[in-house]
Amino acid sequence: RHHIDSPRRSSAAPPARPRHMEQREFVKAIRNCRRRLNLAGFLRKLVTALTIGAAAGILFQAASFVIPLYYAGSYAVLALVLALIAAAVTAYVKRTGMEQAALVMDSFGFDERIVTAYGNLDKEGAFVALQRADAMGQLQAHRDKIRITLLPPWKRTGVPAGLLAVLLVLALVPSEMKERAEELHRVREDAKEKVQEIEEVVEALEQLDQAEELTPEQQALLQEMIESLQASQEEYRQLSSDEMMRAAAEKLEYRYENMGSQLAGLAQSLQNGAAVSSVTAESMQALAEKMQEMGGAQLAKGDAGRCRAVRQWRSKRTGRSVWQRWQQRRFRAERQRRTVCAVRAKWGRRTIRSEWQRWTGRWLRSEWQRTGNGHCQHTA
Numbered sequence: 001r002h003h004i005d006s007p008r009r010s011s012a013a014p015p016a017r018p019r020h021m022e023q024r025e026f027v028k029a030i031r032n033c034r035r036r037l038n039l040a041g042f043l044r045k046l047v048t049a050l051t052i053g054a055a056a057g058i059l060f061q062a063a064s065f066v067i068p069l070y071y072a073g074s075y076a077v078l079a080l081v082l083a084l085i086a087a088a089v090t091a092y093v094k095r096t097g098m099e100q101a102a103l104v105m106d107s108f109g110f111d112e113r114i115v116t117a118y119g120n121l122d123k124e125g126a127f128v129a130l131q132r133a134d135a136m137g138q139l140q141a142h143r144d145k146i147r148i149t150l151l152p153p154w155k156r157t158g159v160p161a162g163l164l165a166v167l168l169v170l171a172l173v174p175s176e177m178k179e180r181a182e183e184l185h186r187v188r189e190d191a192k193e194k195v196q197e198i199e200e201v202v203e204a205l206e207q208l209d210q211a212e213e214l215t216p217e218q219q220a221l222l223q224e225m226i227e228s229l230q231a232s233q234e235e236y237r238q239l240s241s242d243e244m245m246r247a248a249a250e251k252l253e254y255r256y257e258n259m260g261s262q263l264a265g266l267a268q269s270l271q272n273g274a275a276v277s278s279v280t281a282e283s284m285q286a287l288a289e290k291m292q293e294m295g296g297a298q299l300a301k302g303d304a305g306r307c308r309a310v311r312q313w314r315s316k317r318t319g320r321s322v323w324q325r326w327q328q329r330r331f332r333a334e335r336q337r338r339t340v341c342a343v344r345a346k347w348g349r350r351t352i353r354s355e356w357q358r359w360t361g362r363w364l365r366s367e368w369q370r371t372g373n374g375h376c377q378h379t380a
Helices: 019-064 072-093 098-108 113-119 124-139 154-174 176-207 216-237 242-271 278-318 324-378
Strands: none
Touching: 019 072, 019 113, 019 154, 019 176, 019 242, 098 113, 113 124, 124 216, 124 242, 154 216, 176 216, 176 278, 216 242, 242 278
């Protein structure tokens, strides 16, 4: 009886996997496909955007050969950065959804099984379950058939690569217009600093002009100084070359020295007067000393600028660039080194030869003297 009631032993089938785990893997496969599709779409849009950005950068660099465009390189980089941002934004806006990814997966021979099963994930029923099981089985069996290419064709990537190479070459090639743009930018920056400096001096003179202790003649003198400095400001605002900068610097240096001496004399006369406050006289004396110091500093800068201009003139006159001058100095140093080595080797051999000759000569003389003295003794 016990043998009859015992269950029969048979080969047990493996436990079935839960349905929610199969659905999770199914959705994960679609999500991975969507990620690759989005990345491939971003790369395609990036190639197009870099082509447009590189073309815009080439236009800026080409314009720098015709007009003095100092920020041509910055504009080219900005065009590339904007192209990259535009590609990223466009790829995000036009990103692929889950259903679109399922349709792309069906194009590899699944006959719309993937998109139908994905659309019926939240539905129940015998037919739906059967179709879902079929789609999951087909996807698990033929997953290697889904091949999504990330990189665009080399014909499309070669265009932006060539444009970027042209852009780099144009950025590195020197030209007279680029040097002119650098000179103009440097002159404008220096002129901006000088305008600010003159503005501070003008404000200090205007404060002194408002003092009640000054006579009309002294106020007229201060007003003349203010107008002279304002004329220097207008000159600095209209500068466009190093020669104009040096001329304006020499004028400003002369005006600083002249005004400093006039203010020093005016401060001395104010200190001798009884009806003038000591604060006004001290402020005027301090401003006079400051203007004299600024005049000396301006003269030193003018000398340095003249030296730099002479070096640039010499380099342009000889037609040699900095690289050529460096190569020539290097060639001279190498030739001098080889000459020194050759001389050292030559004189070293001569020294050895001369030492051997001196030693041989001493030995021969000693032998001759010994034989000669012996012969003389024998004869005697």
